[in-house]
Amino acid sequence: MPGHGRLHAELQRLLDAAVKDGITPSAVCAVAVDGQRLPVITAGDAVRFGADGIELPVDQRTAADAGTFYDLASVTKAFTAVAALALVDGGVLHLDEAVPVPAGGAGVTLRQLLTHTSGLPGIWEGWRGPLAAGAGFDRTALIADLLALEPVHPPGTHFEYSCAGFNTIMALAEHTTGRSWPELVTGHVLSRLAPDTALTFAPDPGRTAATEYQPEHGRGMVRGTVHDEAAWSLGGASGNAGMFGTAPALLDFGEALRAGLPGILSPATADAMWTDQLPAVLGASLPTSGAEFGHGLGLRIGQAAWMGSPAARGHNGFTGTSLLVDRGAGISVVLLGNRVHPRRELSNFQPVRLAVSRAVYTALS
Structure with a gap:
């Protein structure tokens, strides 16, 4: 694209500044404009602190590169949405029927779960009990505890971002199909992107950026396993988190989303991911719903704090x-x-996201 050299230089400056200012130990950025991919931009160290949480000498750190796997955290929710919607296209799940698991009381639908309007609370902390007792995690018992969560709002009346809701989607899909969540996501999404895609629930730890030092949970320096504790307790692969990927591989997924997920979802279902669902779902509750942006089926819309445009979708x-x-x-x-x-209190990353988004939009203008 014209001027891509200037954009590349600006993105490199932003990433270098984020590392220098201590906002993040490393960052990798991949951009495509009208299908043309810019060279991947990298900065900093994927591993800066050792297994004991102490900063490593410079010569013992692991530099980030285009092949570094990152814990995608809640970006996983976009993959969860696509996997669930593929099951809708296949007639296995239904968007507007009450889900056949006891989630949030009677009447909760998949559409509500995908749009954070199910009434379920934001988080589920059922993992804390077994961890505190030193009993280990029993996934079946944990899923039962998750599905016993009491709603905090009647379904379809309030927007509340809910990791618990997306783990309920996972439980629903497993219950209905009899297949494990990794099987479902791999079969319905990842394998259809590319058989050898660098998107996975089980990355090579040696190629993965480290996240948090968690001795209080007996985990030490977390690397190659999911950072999110709820996902960790459920086996590492869950509806709210657990996916790892490289920047180029996640860009492949983004480009597939932009193209309507051909070969993965029907055109109508893919468009529903793109279309704001909140007016129809919340109805008269919309003005007081708590949502300051739109939400498609699994994708956030126009989130001003980092997206840079009301037309943007993502997570x-x-x-x-x-x-x-x-x-x-x-x-x-x-x-x-x-x-x-090495600690979650390190920084606020939103300004970096917003600066990168604005740099791309500015280059286009």
């Missing part, structure tokens, strides 16, 4: 990750970081 993740896609502008933007390394 961000707690560890320092994001995927932005804009059909009208013809762009996909991936930003991967490990801002929680």
Whole structure:
């Protein structure tokens, strides 16, 4: 694209500054404009702190590169949505029928779960009990505890971002199909992107950016296993988190989203991911729903804090990750970081996301 050299230089400056300012130990950015991919931009160290949480000498650190796997955190929810919607296309699940698991009381639908309007609370912390007791995790018991969560709002009356809701989608899909969540996501999404895609629930730890030092949970320095504790307790692969990927591989997924997920979803279902569902789902409750942006089936819409445009769709993740896609502008933007390394209190990553998004949109204008 014209001027891509200037954009590349600006993105490199932004990533270098984020590392220098201590916002994140590393960052990797991949951008496509009208299908043309810029060279991947990298900065910093994927591993800066050792197994004991102590900063490593410079010569013992692991530099980030285009092949580094990052914990995608809640960007995983976009994959969860696509897997669930593929089951809808196949007639296995239904968007507007009450789900056949006891989630949030009677009447909760998959559409509500995908749009964070199910009434379920934001988080589920059932993993804390077994961890505190030193009993180990029993996934069956944990799923039962998850599905016993009491709603905090009647379904379809309030927007509340809910990791618990997306883990309920996972439980619903497993219950209905009799297949494990990794099988479902791999079969319905990852294998249809590319058989050898660098998107996985089980990365090579030696090629993965480290996240948090968690001795309080008996985990030490987390690397190659999911950072999110709920996902960790459920075996590492879950509906709310657990996916790892490289920036180029996540850009492949973004470009597939931009193109309507051909070969993965029907055109109508793919469009529903793109279309704001909140007015229809919430109805008269919309003005007081708590949502300051739109939400498609699994994709956030026009989130001003980091997207840079009301036309953008995508998702961000707690560890320092994001995927932005804009059909009208013809762009996909991936930003991967490990801002929680070695502690989650390290930084606020939103300004970096926003600066990267604005740089891309500015280059287009």
